[in-house]
Amino acid sequence: MLAAYAATTSPDDPLSALVVGERPAPEVPEGWARVRVRAASLNHHDVWSLRGVGLPAERLPMILGCDAAGLDDEGREVVVHAVIGDPDYRGDETMDPKRSLLSERYQGTLADEVVVPRRNLVPKPAALSLEEAACLPTAWLTAYRMLFTQSGLQPGSTVLVQGAGGGVATALIALGAAAGYRVWATSRDEAKRAKAIELGAAAAFESGARLPERVDAVMETVGAATWGHSVKSLKQGGTVVISGATSGPNPAATELNRIFFLQLRVVGSTMGTKEELERLMRFCEQTGVRPLVDSVMPLEDARDGFAKMAAGDLVGKVVFTRP
Amino acid sequence: MLAAYAATTSPDDPLSALVVGERPAPEVPEGWARVRVRAASLNHHDVWSLRGVGLPAERLPMILGCDAAGLDDEGREVVVHAVIGDPDYRGDETMDPKRSLLSERYQGTLADEVVVPRRNLVPKPAALSLEEAACLPTAWLTAYRMLFTQSGLQPGSTVLVQGAGGGVATALIALGAAAGYRVWATSRDEAKRAKAIELGAAAAFESGARLPERVDAVMETVGAATWGHSVKSLKQGGTVVISGATSGPNPAATELNRIFFLQLRVVGSTMGTKEELERLMRFCEQTGVRPLVDSVMPLEDARDGFAKMAAGDLVGKVVFTRP
């Protein structure tokens, strides 16, 4: 079958490690299910895999891709939940120490077929297209969990999203606005601030700007560069939810004094559960909010999509399709 | 000043106890503030007061009304929070055992002026008119707390609202839909079911109908008549939030077995806090959802408004205005 896979890895020239070509169709283990992929979307994670981050040589070749929507063996339209857990684990699956994402240990979604544990299939709501649904299971799910599970926010609260240009940040703005939060966003880049307003932000500010008033929560994916601003922007009892630190994990000042005296909370978050994915899709259905799609192209042209992502030349998601 | 007040009370003929006429302007106690009322809305509570429920003779005459928006002494547009607490109490103010609602112990809002503790003033967001804002502090605040503080629901969840015609139920449907819940409503009355759909419900059912699937939470204001259906409609771990029992407090079957075996939760709720009122108004501003107004009339015509409410001849709120 056709697949986009890492044949090798290359820290400096990730695209050189990518092959778009034939791979054997997967076997279906007991308790697992096969999905004929119709749409699969690209994440930064896929480029990092080509660089070898989280993908040691002994697992190669590895089909890339975490996100997909397609048909199961009964012909039902399904979305693939990307977190593959340990069979012996119970509890919140994002806390499972042995979990992995598709394309880390198990072959990914950028292919004609993907196999996953049966429980990882979620019915696709009719209101979403396969292309739209294929954009949700990674960045949007991460944003859903940050905003709706971890933040403790209630509708009508004010939330600050740092670094408005990123994939998770974009999802945070769109989801927060659709849920009735007052969303403020920051970016160093004027075009990204304008985009944030388009996505539903009530206001957008220069990075580090003094805000009109303190906020109930901050969504952090930037890390060191924005940490001080995040902590100083919070009300008494406010919360920073953090799911990434693209500018580094160690800010110049942690501000522990401010954290304890104002009784702030810092809440780490990563990925999401299958139930959160189900609610995310239902939420999109009910509110009409949809993931922003930059471009749709056949899987044969996957190299073009990877090139766009590596160049940072994207507004929204790249979706690969199969007939 | 002009006021609509209970001169006496009458269990059988509440309108006979109503006077629309002159009352002395109130003094302003230390730490309190005066509001020049521009808009005040009517609640069932006001008719119950005329019947003598919660209003003993020694407190008469009592100006009616819990809800108001107007101008403070500095000319700022404010909304009045209706819960008057004990000065020595801290914590969630709806748990204060000595709290009362305006018009129970302190003179109410259907007048040229009302005085309340300074902390009970909330700035009105510019996006809401005074008439709209005056509809929020009682039924809508009750619905906000049920849905967003007490239910434990997350966006994308499914919620059942029993008895779609009531004032709180109407607010629950509109708020839930605007926040991205899938709202299902029930009513015995076809017109009310149609209205529920108009307000944003995803589906409306006959009272007691078998639902397409079990729900995450039920909002109860009906009580005995719908209790069994509410309990049986819930998923494992689901929640009934209850803030009223218009059909009586003692259902034929409490269903304790189902409650413990499915680990259900029953959560009582009443009124809301000032912070919840602030978020409710911000939520209306961000989402564009607005209270449904049946009619707006000058306070001089208050008797007509009370008559409409007593006759049950209302779709939405009656608002009284002052110039």
Added chain:
Amino acid sequence: MLAAYAATTSPDDPLSALVVGERPAPEVPEGWARVRVRAASLNHHDVWSLRGVGLPAERLPMILGCDAAGLDDEGREVVVHAVIGDPDYRGDETMDPKRSLLSERYQGTLADEVVVPRRNLVPKPAALSLEEAACLPTAWLTAYRMLFTQSGLQPGSTVLVQGAGGGVATALIALGAAAGYRVWATSRDEAKRAKAIELGAAAAFESGARLPERVDAVMETVGAATWGHSVKSLKQGGTVVISGATSGPNPAATELNRIFFLQLRVVGSTMGTKEELERLMRFCEQTGVRPLVDSVMPLEDARDGFAKMAAGDLVGKVVFTRP
């Protein structure tokens, strides 16, 4: 191997359905583990099984018993967690709709050997004997979850335990006192009230008695007979946790008015998770609290133990041992 099992069921004469005799040793499915049972304790559940409750004829013969401690194939001392879940389920395992207790679908613990999913084995803390550990996984675990997961209580709070004589109620009193709650208990029976004080209750009252002050939470296992007293004994915002209704599920008065006006919570609870079992054992280790054991006897004498339980002639647990 030797086992105590239901050869048939008898609603009226449960002991006639019990056989203490030979059964084939179990196979060990993939992912499961064998435990050589050293101690197993008896629950009312076992007598109900003999009556046919939850045990249809097609599952017979069924070895009884939910609770056990023993040795795994590596010779480690382990305790058996009794909740057997669906392999595809994630989340809180007590919410798994397909879960069962040992001896409902899978052969139970009153035997030389029992097999369970590997994840159901919990290391036994050295401070507990095998006999003590074998008393914890059902009634004590239920009490742990009610008191420490579901109640929302904090140390120093006051909690009322209704029906002080029962197995779960006994555990509630001992655990609550050891955790620094002020525990009040009720019973119709003076000897049981005296026993409650011995177990650590700060005070014991006649059933339905007016209490010195309102309490933060009530633990309910009695149901209809005590419900009204439970609801009326709670403070504003208080919680009833319920895990059984031995006197029936439908009290004369549900008291919904009181529930919503005082913002009470009713929280259903059943069994507990493996992590709760681990914490329960650690808690026993740290505080020195131990389950009350009525008698220890070899499994060969199981009929005597069942007879004591059927006669209600017990203070604490009956433990069966194997060499």
Added chain:
Amino acid sequence: MLAAYAATTSPDDPLSALVVGERPAPEVPEGWARVRVRAASLNHHDVWSLRGVGLPAERLPMILGCDAAGLDDEGREVVVHAVIGDPDYRGDETMDPKRSLLSERYQGTLADEVVVPRRNLVPKPAALSLEEAACLPTAWLTAYRMLFTQSGLQPGSTVLVQGAGGGVATALIALGAAAGYRVWATSRDEAKRAKAIELGAAAAFESGARLPERVDAVMETVGAATWGHSVKSLKQGGTVVISGATSGPNPAATELNRIFFLQLRVVGSTMGTKEELERLMRFCEQTGVRPLVDSVMPLEDARDGFAKMAAGDLVGKVVFTRP
């Protein structure tokens, strides 16, 4: 009346700023109450006040002391809650931005009499002596809130207390052990580690030591020096509760990557509410745990007590008494 007060402040020689002498007896404002102090305990806060930290010149002279127990005007034994809030504030009083501690804006407890808002009086349980009760309202209350309100821990969990020698840390060890947690403590000092074991810790380790296994929560009052160890000691989903940073607020590495990937929580905490103080006293009553008292002396000898504290020559609290 006799009082120990700051006549001036001195950053370098705090004892030189202390006067033990006559001050006028306080007036009792409307809604406030007078307490005849029988026992009052010393905190580091008092020495910091003498250094001028949080005590500007315009508030001098200021009677020192946050903690007291004594008699109200009706002769009842009461404990003084030290957090003085804004009358217009509702909600959790430790979140009140205008709150202060006794001796910051209002005259403190090291005197014959102190006046506080009526709501700040808490009845003393009979089981505690006045001297014991006077040790609870500051450091012990802080520890109570960290451990029982903020940590999310359940009985039987494992908690690490950093810096076992401090006043709050000592209270954390004693309270945690009494509540059935497995308490691990760290200190650089062997004597303090031995003391931790005496207070109930299950084990004590060198600062920074590799622990036998990861813990559910860490209690932080040390800050920069222990931060890295705290974060690395936590399980998936674990919590750091922080109420101080005596070694500085800015650790070399914040470890945001670890925080988000393991979904850790950092929870700031400061002081406690009146209801928490009530439960703390009840908890001491029920469990028998008592604050450690280093020495009891008449208020006339207050200078000796301050000298001991300034010299760090204390194990437990210094209590001043009045006849």
